[in-house]
Amino acid sequence: MLSKSYSLPKIIFLDIDDTLHIKDEQRILQSVKPALLALKNQGVLLAIATGRTWDYTHRSTQAD
Secondary structure, rough: OOOOOOOOOOOOEEEEEEEOEHHHHHHEEEHHHHHHHHHHHHHEEEEEEEOOOOHOOOOOOOOO
16 A cells, blocks of 8 residues: 655635535535634635625625
8 A cells, every 4th residue: 555645735725606605595504614624723724715805705704
């Protein structure tokens, strides 16, 4: 068996429009929150890639 060494990326950009973010309900899918938190806890920066305005994105992604 081959052993491969790898490291986590320093930053991950997420396109959340209609994928991780449910637009009609203005919320992030509950099923992805543990994975995002695990990455954050390992020091990975999470960034949002969107064409939406800052105000819309900020309101839509605030923690419950």
